[in-house]
Amino acid sequence: MTDAQPILEARSLERRFVTKRAFFGAPTIVRAVDGVDLAVRAGETFAIVGESGCGKSTLARLLVGLIPPTGGDVRFEGRSIAALDPRALREIRRDIQFIFQDPFSSLNPRMTVGALIEEPLRTHGIGSARERRGAVARLLDKVGLRPEHADRYPHEFSGGQRQRVGIARALASGPRVLIGDEPVSALDVSIQAQVVNILEDLKDEFGLTLVIIAHDLAVIRHMADRVAVMYLGKIVEVGRADRLFAKPAHPYSEALLAAIPVPVTGRKPVKVALEGDPPNPIAPPSGCRFHTRCPYAQPRCASEEPSLRDVGGGHMAACHFAGDLNLTGVGADVTARSEAAQRRFERYATARAAMAVKIDTNKPSREE
Numbered sequence: 388m389t390d391a392q393p394i395l396e397a398r399s400l401e402r403r404f405v406t407k408r409a410f411f412g413a414p415t416i417v418r419a420v421d422g423v424d425l426a427v428r429a430g431e432t433f434a435i436v437g438e439s440g441c442g443k444s445t446l447a448r449l450l451v452g453l454i455p456p457t458g459g460d461v462r463f464e465g466r467s468i469a470a471l472d473p474r475a476l477r478e479i480r481r482d483i484q485f486i487f488q489d490p491f492s493s494l495n496p497r498m499t500v501g502a503l504i505e506e507p508l509r510t511h512g513i514g515s516a517r518e519r520r521g522a523v524a525r526l527l528d529k530v531g532l533r534p535e536h537a538d539r540y541p542h543e544f545s546g547g548q549r550q551r552v553g554i555a556r557a558l559a560s561g562p563r564v565l566i567g568d569e570p571v572s573a574l575d576v577s578i579q580a581q582v583v584n585i586l587e588d589l590k591d592e593f594g595l596t597l598v599i600i601a602h603d604l605a606v607i608r609h610m611a612d613r614v615a616v617m618y619l620g621k622i623v624e625v626g627r628a629d630r631l632f633a634k635p636a637h638p639y640s641e642a643l644l645a646a647i648p649v650p651v652t653g654r655k656p657v658k659v660a661l662e663g664d665p666p667n668p669i670a671p672p673s674g675c676r677f678h679t680r681c682p683y684a685q686p687r688c689a690s691e692e693p694s695l696r697d698v699g700g701g702h703m704a705a706c707h708f709a710g711d712l713n714l715t716g717v718g719a720d721v722t723a724r725s726e727a728a729q730r731r732f733e734r735y736a737t738a739r740a741a742m743a744v745k746i747d748t749n750k751p752s753r754e755e
């Protein structure tokens with residue numbers, strides 16, 4: 388794979404949901420994901436953030452192939468998933484795995500943890516029974532659980548431990564990409580940090596690409612190399628995390644950042660913090676969808692839809708005035724990453740090409 392080619396890509400991706408009203412009235416259409424273009428690069432941690440209902444989970448499910456798009460395309464290493472034959476599709480299902488928000492509801496309560504982690508190996512016909520048992524023990528160890536945990540059932544575990552089981556299960560088939568839909572938001576804050584650390588360690592060890600969906604920007608600041616901000620089914624800003632946090636280019640990102648609850652010294656006051664709920668995605672506002680809540684809106688914003696454009700160095704924003712507005716981010720104290728993330732980011736930013744080679748050689752063997 389070349390450095391230029393993303394590992395995972397969305398092109399004009401759309402997912403509409405049609406909900407039928409009882410008796411009278413036309414069906415309503417929710418444009419949950421409404422024309423999303425994004426490119427996730429091998430080895431990075433790519434975060435997708437936005438308020439509740441903006442389409443994050445729908446986008447994650449589309450990327451992993453859990454639901455089909457109603458328009459557009461998802462590509463893995465340049466190949467359109469929709470065009471694959473069943474065998475190639477099975478292979479890709481091993482390559483892209485999903486971590487659920489609520490590990491309890493995603494784990495069959497009647498199966499032991501060992502059987503749950505082994506299941507993907509069996510499904511994909513990986514290894515003999517003995518090899519699979521060995522793989523389960525290794526995976527438990529990787530996520531900080533003990534071998535004897537294999538004989539227990541999900542209800543015997545705490546929330547954090549169950550999420551570790553969910554991660555071990557996602558790792559079992561030797562994926563290249565892990566997509567986590569709010570993977571730590573159901574956990575206590577102290578446990579969140581442990582699970583984030585595990586994800587970062589596994590990412591380094593296995594050369595994984597992580598796509599993390601979150602509404603909590605505090606988690607994202609620890610982990611992400613790049614961030615995409617979603618609003619009402621569309622991506623409104625995407626760029627390097629450090630830059631987006633320090634100097635957002637879209638008013639919606641500025642408002643999201645203003646809501647981070649941190650004891651910040653020296654943060655400039657933000658023009659207006661985000662108020663009220665987002666508009667109904669069944670009837671999104673005309674023009675720029677954010678104009679009904681944007682403190683910088685001008686008359687043209689209500690009629691002309693801005694497209695994503697480069698505001699410098701590959702940083703993209705969908706605002707007519709992006710680049711002209713002097714928006715406020717959060718200070719260095721908030722943009723500071725965890726040490727592991729900072730090390731990874733530096734490696735990533737300075738040696739992308741070398742890193743792509745490293746990822747290929749680090750790929751875990753299919754037999755594991």
Ligand SMILES: Nc1ncnc2c1ncn2[C@@H]1O[C@H](COP(=O)(O)OP(=O)(O)OP(=O)(O)O)[C@@H](O)[C@H]1O
Nearest residue numbers: 404417419438439440441442443444445446602668
């Ligand atoms: N199966 C479905 N049928 C109808 N509408 C749906 C369905 N799934 C999602 N939606 C709608 O699509 C929009 C996006 O939902 P989605 O769950 O992707 O948002 P989200 O950003 O993940 O929100 P949250 O942060 O609350 O998890 C919402 O308006 C939601 O009501």
Ligand code: SF4
Nearest residue numbers: 675678681688706707
């Ligand atoms: S295009 Fe207008 S309404 Fe939209 S974010 Fe920019 S200034 Fe605000």
Ligand SMILES: [Mg+2]
Nearest residue numbers: 443444445568
């Ligand atoms: Mg969601």
